[in-house]
Structure formats: C-alpha cells, structure tokens
Amino acid sequence: MKLYQPSEILIEQGEENTAVVRRAVARLPHTPVRIVEKGWERSGLSAVEKDAFAAGKKRLLFTRQRSTFLEHCPAGTSGLVCCNYLVVSLISNCPMDCSYCFLQEYLANNPTLKVYTNVEDLLSQVATATDRHPTQQFRIGTGELSDSLALDPLLGFSADLVPFFAERRNVLLELKTKTDCVEGLLALDPRDRVVVSWSMTPSAIIDTEEHQTASFSARLAAARRVQEAGYKLGFHFDPLIEYPDWERGYYETISQIFSTIDPQRVAWVSLGSLRMTPALRGTVRRRFPQTRILSGEQVPGADGKWRTFQALRVKMYRTVLGWLKDAVPHVPHYMCMETAAVWEKVLGYTPNCDKDVARMLIEPHLRTGMHST
Numbered sequence: 001m002k003l004y005q006p007s008e009i010l011i012e013q014g015e016e017n018t019a020v021v022r023r024a025v026a027r028l029p030h031t032p033v034r035i036v037e038k039g040w041e042r043s044g045l046s047a048v049e050k051d052a053f054a055a056g057k058k059r060l061l062f063t064r065q066r067s068t069f070l071e072h073c074p075a076g077t078s079g080l081v082c083c084n085y086l087v088v089s090l091i092s093n094c095p096m097d098c099s100y101c102f103l104q105e106y107l108a109n110n111p112t113l114k115v116y117t118n119v120e121d122l123l124s125q126v127a128t129a130t131d132r133h134p135t136q137q138f139r140i141g142t143g144e145l146s147d148s149l150a151l152d153p154l155l156g157f158s159a160d161l162v163p164f165f166a167e168r169r170n171v172l173l174e175l176k177t178k179t180d181c182v183e184g185l186l187a188l189d190p191r192d193r194v195v196v197s198w199s200m201t202p203s204a205i206i207d208t209e210e211h212q213t214a215s216f217s218a219r220l221a222a223a224r225r226v227q228e229a230g231y232k233l234g235f236h237f238d239p240l241i242e243y244p245d246w247e248r249g250y251y252e253t254i255s256q257i258f259s260t261i262d263p264q265r266v267a268w269v270s271l272g273s274l275r276m277t278p279a280l281r282g283t284v285r286r287r288f289p290q291t292r293i294l295s296g297e298q299v300p301g302a303d304g305k306w307r308t309f310q311a312l313r314v315k316m317y318r319t320v321l322g323w324l325k326d327a328v329p330h331v332p333h334y335m336c337m338e339t340a341a342v343w344e345k346v347l348g349y350t351p352n353c354d355k356d357v358a359r360m361l362i363e364p365h366l367r368t369g370m371h372s373t
C-alpha cells in the first residue's frame, strides 16, 4: 500500500531531538517542518477548512502525552459484555479513512494526526501497572485511536514495543491493523507475547468503504509473513457489513484466510456489528455520500449507538461464526461491544464481564510464553 505522506510536520517546541522525531524527519526529507508552541492544535484552524477531518490527517504533529497512556477499552461501559481489554495510544488519528470510522466523531475538531514522543513513559506505566499484579494477566492493544502499524515504516515504534512486551511474563500485546506494514516486525522476536491482528472483510467492502487501506490479498500476505516470523495472529470481522452478496463474500474471505495461514497459530477471532452514534451517521453521510453502509436497516441501542437490527445481526453472527468454527474449531472467538442478550442468542451463554472472556483469550498464550522464558 502507499505509504503515508503528510503535507507538513509540526514539532512541539522541546521535542525536536526525541528519537521518533529524528527518525520521521530523516525518512521524510522533502516534507516541510515547522516548530510550534505547546497547545498549537487548539488554534481553531479546523473551523475554516472544508473537510477539516481529512486535512487534519495530513498534518503530522509531534507532541508529548501529558496524561496517562494506559486506559481501559471503552467497550467496558453501557452494559455491554466486556473482555477486559486495555489500550495504550502512541498515535491519535489514522492516515487511512474508513467510511464507518468512529474517529470522525471522536476526533471531529482535531486538526492533526498526533504522535506522542515520550514512548518511555508508556513503557514505564505498563511496567508499573502489570508488575503491581504479577499473578494477573493483561491484554493490551495499541489499535484504539489509530491503526497499530500504518505509520510504523515512518515512526518505528514496533522496535520499542515488541522487545519490551516480549519480556513481560503476564502481558500480551496486540497490534491491530488494516495494512501490510510489517517490515519492522520481521527481525524482532515476540516470544509468543505479541499478537498481530488484522481487520478482515470481503474485498467488495474494502474497495468501497475502507479508503487507503491495504487490499485483502496484501493483508493476507502480510499476515503470513509475520506468522512465519514467529508472531501469533488474530482476526477481527468487525464491523460485519451487510451488502447484497454478503454471505458469499464472507465465506470466501474466511476460506482464503485459513487456507493461506497456519490455523494452529491463531490466537483469537472476533466479530462485531456496524455501530454508529447519530452524530457519526451524520458525518458519514456528509463525508461519504456514496457509501452503502447507511442503507441497511439500523436501530438505536441502549448505549445510544445505531446497530444493524437484531434479527439480521444475530443471523450474520451465526452464519459467519459457523464458518469460523469449521475452519478453526480450536480458536477462541468473542463478540465486541455486544449485549448479553445477543451473546446468549449467538453463543448460548453470557460470560462474566471481566473474567470469562479475558481468561479464554489470554491464558493459553501466556502459559506458552512463560514456559519459553
């Protein structure tokens, strides 16, 4: 896929000599660089731009994270079943532009793609939190406010993260992506403690809704490369999107994935439905007038988000899950941001929020990792 090219690089005063800034500036020798004052992004610039959100993606700002890096995934709210996932964000905003992306609402007035320079603070916060509970097992991901790997060729964060997490006995790191930017991972040793996961969907959806992401075949080839380099894989069919030929599309997607990679080294598979707040629906309609994702029947849920109506949602989950169980019967699967009622209908049980799902996903992998020390 085409590598990210910002229109300009903005560096907050005092961050000029940090390792990540030096790397990025060296790798973008023709991009204009500007030193800006702390808080520059609150200048109100976005108010005068036509598609401010798209323009913001092109402005690469290096700053410091002055608050905490480590947070709980927002799915653990509003009465939804939770998998006790923690997130850390070194990057806020994404160079790609999926029509359904929640960042369009979450970062609506944000005029930049922000990169935090103080990676050492992130690592020390993770070490403090996880060392405090040595018998507890943690699953931590970087793909909440951006794609985990899209900017790796530029920023090289995987070289900081993978060796650090490879040494931690009670933590699994998940790098979640829609790209093929895996080069920086291949020479590192994850020691069974890093899962690289791909959001997968039929090519018909990738081509029309997931703008600037890698094609299905490029994602799959990249997954195979990292698996051969020693990483475990994850796959997320999230959001599942209904379109006229969705059954054939998802069936072929699943068949191709599990006939290409080694199904024995898959850590988990998740499913999720399309979900959008009313404000996000408005933004999607304005920014992507040709999109088909708003044409299906959607209804508001208890958390205020609109989802595919329940009968169709359950049908899609059961159908896709049936094929996944045939392809990888031993691999744990779960649903993201779903209600207990839907878990019951699809899987026949409701897990305890922060125990059952997390244990099912983490334990087999960390046990392996501990033996390998």
Ligand code: SF4
Residues within 6 Å of the ligand: 094, 095, 096, 097, 098, 100, 101, 102, 103, 145, 146, 147, 178, 213
């Ligand atoms: S890859 Fe993820 S973060 Fe990036 S635009 Fe698509 S949905 Fe949003």
